Amino acid sequence: xxxGILSLLLAAVGLAFAAGGRGDPxxxxxxxxxxxGLAGLVVVARGWSLPEPPESRFxxxxxxxxxxxxxxxLVWGVVGMFVGAWVAFLLAFPDFNFSGPWTSFGRIRxxxxxxxxxxxxxxxxxxxxxxxLQRTSRARMPDQFSPWFVLIGYNLFCVLAATGFMLGIxxxxxxxxxxxxxxxxLVIVWVVYFAIYIRTLARRKEPHIYVANWYYMxxxxxxxxxxxxxxxxxxxxxTSAKSYSLFSGVQDAMTQWWYGHNAVAFFLxxxxxxxxxxxxxxxxxRPIFSYRLSIISFWGITFMYMWAGSHxxxxxxxxxxxxxxxxxxxxxxxxxxWASAGNALLTLNGAWQKVxxxxxxxxxxxxxxxxxxxxxxxxxMAIRPVNSLSHYTDWTIxxxxxxxxxxxxxxxxxxxxxxxxxxxxxxxxxxxxxVEAHFWLALAGTLIYVFAMWNSGVIQGLMWRTYGETxxxxxxxxxxxxxxxxxxxxxxxxxxxxxLGAILALYNIVMTIRMPxxxxxxLSPDLPLAETVVAAxx
Amino acid sequence: MFGLHYKLERTAIxxxxxxxxxxxxGGFVEIAPLFTIDETVxxxxxxxxxxxxxxxxxxxxxxxxxxxxxxxxxxxxxDEVDRYGPYSLAVESxxxxxxxxxxxxxxxxxxxLGGKYSDAWHVAHLIxxxxxxxxxxxxxxxxxxETILRSDDLGLHLRAMQRVxxxxxxEMIANATQDAxxxxxxxxxxxxxxxxxxxxxxxxxxxxxxxxxxxxxxxxVAYLQILGQLTDxxxxxxxxx
Numbered sequence: 001x002x003x004g005i006l007s008l009l010l011a012a013v014g015l016a017f018a019a020g021g022r023g024d025p026x027x028x029x030x031x032x033x034x035x036x037g038l039a040g041l042v043v044v045a046r047g048w049s050l051p052e053p054p055e056s057r058f059x060x061x062x063x064x065x066x067x068x069x070x071x072x073x074l075v076w077g078v079v080g081m082f083v084g085a086w087v088a089f090l091l092a093f094p095d096f097n098f099s100g101p102w103t104s105f106g107r108i109r110x111x112x113x114x115x116x117x118x119x120x121x122x123x124x125x126x127x128x129x130x131x132x133l134q135r136t137s138r139a140r141m142p143d144q145f146s147p148w149f150v151l152i153g154y155n156l157f158c159v160l161a162a163t164g165f166m167l168g169i170x171x172x173x174x175x176x177x178x179x180x181x182x183x184x185x186l187v188i189v190w191v192v193y194f195a196i197y198i199r200t201l202a203r204r205k206e207p208h209i210y211v212a213n214w215y216y217m218x219x220x221x222x223x224x225x226x227x228x229x230x231x232x233x234x235x236x237x238x239t240s241a242k243s244y245s246l247f248s249g250v251q252d253a254m255t256q257w258w259y260g261h262n263a264v265a266f267f268l269x270x271x272x273x274x275x276x277x278x279x280x281x282x283x284x285x286r287p288i289f290s291y292r293l294s295i296i297s298f299w300g301i302t303f304m305y306m307w308a309g310s311h312x313x314x315x316x317x318x319x320x321x322x323x324x325x326x327x328x329x330x331x332x333x334x335x336x337x338w339a340s341a342g343n344a345l346l347t348l349n350g351a352w353q354k355v356x357x358x359x360x361x362x363x364x365x366x367x368x369x370x371x372x373x374x375x376x377x378x379x380x381m382a383i384r385p386v387n388s389l390s391h392y393t394d395w396t397i398x399x400x401x402x403x404x405x406x407x408x409x410x411x412x413x414x415x416x417x418x419x420x421x422x423x424x425x426x427x428x429x430x431x432x433x434x435v436e437a438h439f440w441l442a443l444a445g446t447l448i449y450v451f452a453m454w455n456s457g458v459i460q461g462l463m464w465r466t467y468g469e470t471x472x473x474x475x476x477x478x479x480x481x482x483x484x485x486x487x488x489x490x491x492x493x494x495x496x497x498x499x500l501g502a503i504l505a506l507y508n509i510v511m512t513i514r515m516p517x518x519x520x521x522x523l524s525p526d527l528p529l530a531e532t533v534v535a536a537x538x
Numbered sequence: 539m540f541g542l543h544y545k546l547e548r549t550a551i552x553x554x555x556x557x558x559x560x561x562x563x564g565g566f567v568e569i570a571p572l573f574t575i576d577e578t579v580x581x582x583x584x585x586x587x588x589x590x591x592x593x594x595x596x597x598x599x600x601x602x603x604x605x606x607x608x609x610x611x612x613x614x615x616x617d618e619v620d621r622y623g624p625y626s627l628a629v630e631s632x633x634x635x636x637x638x639x640x641x642x643x644x645x646x647x648x649x650x651l652g653g654k655y656s657d658a659w660h661v662a663h664l665i666x667x668x669x670x671x672x673x674x675x676x677x678x679x680x681x682x683x684e685t686i687l688r689s690d691d692l693g694l695h696l697r698a699m700q701r702v703x704x705x706x707x708x709e710m711i712a713n714a715t716q717d718a719x720x721x722x723x724x725x726x727x728x729x730x731x732x733x734x735x736x737x738x739x740x741x742x743x744x745x746x747x748x749x750x751x752x753x754x755x756x757x758x759v760a761y762l763q764i765l766g767q768l769t770d771x772x773x774x775x776x777x778x779x
Contacts, residue, residue, distance in 0.1 A: 023688065091644065094667075094675045105677040106603025165603075172600035173636055201550040209547050217553060222561045229565075234701045236694040242597065244698045249631035250579060251572045253639050258565050295543050302557055306564030315613035316639065317628040319578055322568050329564070388615055392643040465617040473620055477646045478673050488675075 002145055004044045011037025017181075020239030025167040029160055029181070029241070036156055061134045061528055065147035067423050069127025070416055072155055073120050074506045077409075080115025081499040083108050088492035092485060102166045110165045110177045116404065117175065117267065119158045124412045125271040126151060126193070129216045131419060132278045133197060136213060137204030138529045146192050153189035157182055169241045173256050175263050176230050180243045183231040190224050205529040211294045215274030218302050222266040230259035250317055257312040265305035268403065272411050273301075273340055279415040280364045281347055284354060289346035293339050300336025304329050311382035314391060323384065330382030337375035344368035359435040363414030366443065370406025377402065389465070394484070395457025398450050405446040405498055413438065413505055420509050422526070430511035434504050441501035448494030456487035580629040585769040587633060587706060588761075589736045590692040590714040591721045591752075593699070595761025598754055599638070602679065609640030610649040610765065623650035623766070624776035630769060633704045645676060650766035657745045660759045683746055683755040689718045710735050722756040723749040739767075 011034050018030025089096050090105045097103060130147055134140060141147055161178040164170065170177040178186075197217060201209060233243035247255050281288050288294060310318060310326030345368050348355060355365045377399050381390050390396060417435055421428060429435060460480050468474040546552050572578050588596060599605070610631070612622045619625055626649050631637050640647075655663075662669055665683060667676040692714035700706045710717070713731060720728040721742050726749075729742050745759040766772075 024691075090677070091675055094677055097677070099678070099680070101602075101681050104602065104679070106606060107601075109603055109606055168601035170600060170603070171636065172603075172605055172638065174606075174641060198550055198554070207548055209550060209553060214547070214553060214557075218557050218561070221554065221557050225558070225561065234698045236691065236698040240691065240694070242695070242698075244695075244702050245636035246702050247637075248633060248635045248703070249637050250628040251569070252635070252637040253631075254569055254572055256636065258569060292540055295540065299560060303560045303563065306561050307568065308564075310568060312641065313639075315615055316611050317626050317631075319572070319575070322572070325568060388613070391613075392609055392641070392647075396642065464621070465615075467617070473617060477621070478671060481645075481675065482673050 003040060006149075007037045007040030007044060009037070010034075010040065013037075017239060021241070024240045024242075025164075025169050026181075026239060026241035028167055029164065029169070032159065032163060033156075040152075058140060059527065059530065060140070061131075061526065062141045062144070062147065063131070063423055065151050066127045066130045066419075069123050069130070069151055070420065070423070070509070072151070073123035073127060073412070073416070074502070074509060076115055076119025076123055076158065077412075077502050078499070078506055080112055080117075080120050081495070081502050083115055084112040085492060085495040085499050087112055088488070088495045092488035092492055101168070107165050107168065110170065111162045113175060114158070114161045114165070114177065116409075117263075118161065121268060121271070121408060121412065122154060122158070123151075124416065125216075125219065125267075125275070126154060128275050128279070128415055128419065129219075129271075130196075131423070132210075132212050132216065132274065133200050134528065135526075136206065136210035136278070137200055138206055139200055139203040140528045141196060142199040142203060146196050150189055150193045150196065153185060153192070157186045157189065160185070164241070167241075171231070171233065171243065171245065173230060173245070173259070175260055176227070176256070179241050180231070180233050180235045181241075183227065183233075187224070187228060190220065190227070194220050194224070210278075211288070211291075211298065212274040212277040214298050215270045215277065218298075219266050219271035219274065222262060222270070222302075222306075226259045226262050226266070230255055250319075253313055253316070254310060254318060254322065258306070258309040261309035261312060262305055264403070265301065265308075268408050269305075270301065272408050275415045276340075276344055276364065276368065276411050279411075279418050280344055280361075280368070283358070283361045283364060283414070283418045284348055284351040286347050286349075286351050289343050289349070293343045297336040297339035297343065300333070300339065304333045304336065308333055308382065311387065312391075314384050314387040327382050327384055331379050334375060334379040337379075338372060341368050341372035341375070344371075359432070359439045360414055360417040360429075362439055363410045363417065363442075366439075367407050367410035367414060370402060370410065370446075374399065374403040374407055389461040390457060393457040393460040393464075394453045394487070395461065398453025398457055401446070401453065402450045405442070405449065409498075409502075410442060413442070413502075416505070416509065420512055424513050425517070426512055426515055430508050430515055434508040438501040438504045438508070441497050441504070445494045445497030445499075445501065448497065449491050450494075452487040452490035452494060456484045456491075459483055459487075578628060579632055580627050580771055580775075582629050582769045582771045585629065585632070585771075586737050586739065586767075587704065587710075588764070588768075589717060589721055589732065589740060590689075590696060590710075591718040591757050592761045592764050593695055594687055594689070594692060594718060594754075595757035595759070596638075597695070598682070598758045599761060605638045605640050607640075607642060607644035607676075608646070608648045609643050610647065611639035612647055612649050618647070619776075622647045624772040627772050627775060629771050630766070633699075633768075635699060635702050635704070645674075648762070648765055652763045652765040652767040657743060657759050657763065658747065660762055661746055661755060664755065664758065679758075681754075682758055683753055685754045687718070687752045687754050687757050689715045689752060692718055707735070718757075719752050721760065722746075722752050725749060 014030045014033030018027050021027040087109050160182040169179050232246040235243040307329035308326055310322045311330045314323050355362050463475040463480040466474040612618050612626045614625045664679045666678050667674040693711050696706045696711045696714045716728055717732050720726045720732050724742050746753050746755040
């Protein structure tokens with residue numbers, strides 16, 4: 001019933017956009033929203049005559065949204081990485097493209113960034129958080145409706161984002177490009193997501209909230225805060241996609257990088273640390289090395305990251321004192337960051353032979369190493385004189401990808417490989433050899449990518465600041481661009497290797513799901529505690 | 539301390555409040571004062587506003603993602619000043635909703651681009667960058683010259699900008715569409731209105747070479763030619779330095 005009403009509402013909003021926005025690209029989004037609403041109605045209508053599912057389902061964990069989220073994450077991952085490899089080739093060979101506006105570099109580049117961050121990363125976070133939340137609380141999620149609402153609403157947001165960029169709909173704020181109506185949709189989805197967390201925690205049968213959930217909660221709460229403030233804007237009309245940001249100039253720049261850097265902190269770090277704190281010890285079958293280190297690193301990251309955004313604006317028109325604050329906190333941030341990485345690696349003590357033999361655990365171990373490397377590099381690059389060389393160059397791109405490929409994607413692949421057999425009740429993955437192949441493709445791709453960008457970034461930075469013997473600048477801008485060409489080719493190859501690995505992962509996981517059930521798997525260890533048991537215990 | 543945490547992690551609401559409190563401090567200390575401390579943005583009462591055509595061009599610049607490869611922020615470093623011109627001041631982007639400072643220079647900085655090249659150079663460069671700079675890896679934007687600019691809603695754009703604090707007058711908003719057409723057609727009888735509203739310095743030219751049609755190319759080139767020209771405050775600062 002609720003689904004029917006929501007689908008109708010959605011279709012009505014879509015109709016308003018489609019009818020009112022004629023001549024404006026928002027009309028296309030109107031049609032997409034109408035289609036989403038109609039698809040919802042069809043699903044509701046078809047379910048109408050089905051028999052009521054058995055009551056016994058309430059005695060199990062609610063895993064179907066997680067299963068769907070895993071598949072969506074992998075599909076978005078392949079799409080986002082494919083577009084990434086494409087734009088990488090465009091930088092080396094700019095005419096390697098169709099002639100129309102829809103697929104020009106500037107429009108598809110945000111499809112790459114949003115596709116991998118929000119499509120791949122976001123779906124993986126939602127899927128794993130539902131799983132971790134229920135297992136560590138030993139309780140089923142509170143209702144049938146809201147997890148699906150979150151997953152479907154979130155993916156509608158991703159589709160509006162990606163199609164919007166092709167149509168030229170963008171706020172132009174980096175990593176916050178979707179326009180006002182998509183932003184509002186995301187806020188609604190996020191409120192429901194948070195409610196699921198709080199309601200499930202309220203039902204928990206464990207007295208303590210496990211550390212993974214602290215991180216997932218910080219991810220949900222702070223991303224909401226950042227998203228709402230940074231996206232404040234006035235649309236030119238309610239049937240137009242275009243809006244103008246509430247902030248301008250220096251205040252807008254600071255707000256944007258407060259958002260941008262903390263999207264890295266709370267979307268790409270906190271959320272994935274939540275993943276790491278559950279799946280790494282589970283897979284290694286070892287307890288977390290230190291509870292106290294977890295506390296120090298959690299609160300250190302939550303407090304200090306929020307100050308660090310201004311290091312994106314060194315030597316700009318941003319007041320000097322804000323730059324200095326950003327630099328200082330960025331450097332100190334290394335302590336909680338390395339506390340997390342160290343905690344993960346020390347957890348593996350006594351299980352290193354498993355890291356050697358098990359490519360899934362090796363993904364997780366390697367991700368912790370890359371997390372350590374990237375956070376060190378980040379603190380280093382935030383130091384003002386270092387930043388004078390690195391800023392505006394490919395070094396930044398190399399840094400981001402050391403984190404995105406080496407840390408975020410590796411912990412995600414490792415966690416999903418661990419999670420898939422549990423979710424679909426299989427004894428093992430379809431192919432261990434394919435996981436092994438994926439591991440080496442991912443590692444090789446990351447190293448080629450990152451070394452190419454380190455080289456090109458440092459060369460670029462040095463060429464821009466080199467003076468000749470006559471006292472003038474030694475190189476023109478075009479000289480530096482020509483010097484980048486071989487590195488741009490190398491980067492595109494590295495990215496393609498990484499993409500191939502992701503395709504293997506999608507294939508391997510789909511085949512795992514399709515494997516015949518060998519025998520009845522015993523479910524008993526993976527069930528929530530029944531209400532009555534707890535009542536008796538209290 | 540760890541004992542206290544042992545209690546905190548047993549209450550979901552406690553954790554939520556603690557996370558929000560701890561995470562809010564940095565933003566408050568760094569962002570709120572930027573709105574209240576007067577020295578943050580220099581003042582220039584003579585600063586010019588974007589004309590409707592330039593604003594439309596700026597929207598195209600955002601739509602095509604130009605900001606991903608071009609910065610508009612010259613840092614206070616000797617080599618940047620030698621390469622691009624006087625370093626950027628906060629006042630220059632005070633009407634930029636949002637800012638377009640950028641974060642990457644796959645192409646050069648554009649903060650002082652205005653007036654550096656001819657309109658014809660820009661048009662040729664946008665149609666095929668490699669016709670003008672053989673080594674360039676910039677994408678082609680040929681369709682801009684073929685696409686008629688949507689100008690009927692420019693009043694709405696100016697109205698929204700007014701709502702977020704840019705001092706557009708009611709007269710400017712009422713004449714937005716007409717002014718956009720006039721700015722790209724020097725022979726039009728309405729060009730006088732443009733200079734009356736936006737100043738004598740306003741560029742009034744057939745930016746794409748064809749005064750009869752108002753294309754997206756007109757808008758984008760008009761915008762590129764005004765970059766760094768809205769105020770002369772950075773040049774005065776450079777003289778004082």
